[in-house]
Amino acid sequence: MPANNLRRIHSLDGLKLVMVLCIVWWHCMPRVVFGYSLPDLGARCCEVFFLVSGFLEGYRHGLNYKFTFEELWLKAKSKLKRIYPEHAFFLVLSILVGVTSGKEWAVLSDSNVISAICNALLIQAWIPSFAMQFNGLSWFLSSLFFCYLLTPLVAYIALKAKRPVGVWHLLVATMACRVLLEAECAKHPDIYSMVNIHENPLVRLLEYSFAYYLALVYRGRLGADTCSKKVSFLWSVVECVAIGFALYCVVEFNGAWPRWMYTLVFSGVVVIVAGERGILSSLLGCKPMRYLSVYQMQIYISHAVFYSLGWALFPTSSVMAHVSLFVLIVIYCFAVNCLKRIRQNKPKPTVTESFYF
Template sequence: MDQRPALPALTGLRFVAAVQVVLFHTRSAAPGLQRASFLDPFGGGYSGVSLFFVLSGFILAYNYLTPDGNGVRSVRSFLVARVARIYAVYALGVAIGIPVLIAEASRHGGVMANARFLLAVIAANLTLVQAWIPAYACRLNCPGWSLSVEAFFYLLFPLLGWWLCRRRTAALLVIAAACLALAYGAALLYLRVDPDKLGTVTAASYATWLSVMKFNPAIRLPEFALGIALGMLYLRAPQALGHRAAIVSLVAFGVACVGLAAHERLPYLLVHNGLLAPVYCVLIFALAAGQGPLARLLSTRPLKQLGEASFALYLLHVPLIGYCARLFALGGITQNDASWPWALMYLVACQVTALAVLHWIEEPSRVAIKRWLSPSPRTD
């Protein structure tokens, strides 16, 4: 299959999705920011993960599938490319999260008393299976749970993508609707049954079944499958929106912003698990056409660069909270006493770190891992 044209606006969109999540955690880490009402929309920034899942399915379909029903040519090459893409930065996130995890254990019974648990959490994270274990999913480096979910998606993609790319357009639309029904239905069933007896569920809630609903890869699969179906629809009709793509992208972006602003009036679990996925689908489809002011803005060189670094930004920003808090405190800037200066310095530190990791770790390691895992040419 020939290399398809790049979709630069979607690279810029990755940065927007990452910033959603980063600002959500920044707002939580700096208590003074919670009194700033204009930051309220970022209280729903966790929805950015849903955007990542849909976008991931779309991009993989665009790069690996064909409109006439051909799937992944080499499963090995596909999986090697995925490991090379994610694992070095992911492992870095685990590494810098381990001291934070150990420090937490030392405050709750001591490291030796928690040694078995610590080793189990680290092993689960290194093997990308933590999202299957509710107690481990958000330990060590919380954003890593979504990479555990993505790893499951990658394993399924060669077969799932092959099956979806052979479906007719009408069937893809039905499948997309079914994916949304499954995502919404699972969340609504949890809220109706309330197996954890929480009553009201918020972003601060924690319970075993709630963790299953939020983090379990099988529960989040409909969002990824929706993205694959969307990618196939785009491959078959990339100019379906025509000149309307520009206005459609702006409207979809506006609706997404309104949805985030209204997150406190909506069921938390629904927002977390894909309530805005249809809006994200429209936004992705329209931006892929590359038309209009929003697409041009997201395609600019600075935003493309930030989009490339968004993976590191997303994966490293949570463990960096603890390190930045200790560093900034040396200069008398704390999370509680000076939230705005603290938050601004933290965000700059995160972005600088992400760009440095992109250029000095992520890109070189991607090449090295591909070379290491790819079969060597025969010499006989």
């Protein structure tokens, strides 16, 4: 089915927004609430991010690629045009904030200069010691950009597979590679010292590819509709069970499960929420969520640097540091929106396009 005939899945945009807000809480708010230690929201939300990104790419584009170097260049250029200006801005701002705050990575040294160059080139996720330096959140852009670069290859492999059975085989093979890689890293940490399961682009590519192939199955079997379905009571129950089970696993098995098991659980949630036939997916895809999800990129990429800046401005007041974080994010989102409207000469922002790649 042509991509322009497919309905837009607003519920997944809303799901990504919720994940962004959870990550902001994890990085900037107390991790103990009413005496209860929160599970690792940062790791779990990042797993959902890569699954949603791969699923949406597979859903929107399917196998509709020309598989040429020109197409690859245009795709890379398009993605960089969206993400690099903000990445570069917060890289510079993080250096300035780091200098004023006395961060170790802000000291002029050979290692820090190399780290800054790797960050500027968006390759820092390949090197564990550099991945979290400067704006530590940009490792996500590094890994995701790598996934986007290899998306045509992922689609080409699916094209050569014998459909539809071949796609199912690819799902199994991709997850098997993901399981094996994590098991080997745990068994031989000395050999795989350069492979960090959280940031490594190859690990994330396997998750991304798994979701991409899952979207191909979805397009062929479940997603052939061109408009949203009406809310179904039965589907609402299915959504509640799936999301409830995922939350239970996150809370109950926090740190006990290998990370690939969360990937499997979350992939089921992504597929179910993408159907937009239940009450929870309808809430995730409602107009307020659609409007706010436009700014998910800005909220994500800015919050760590703005949080450090807030503490630099108010080193003795936790309240003022958090208030300044909120104010700076709002101002930044407003400024980006104004620039976009000026550039595109639009009278008002749209809720159908996201700045999030």
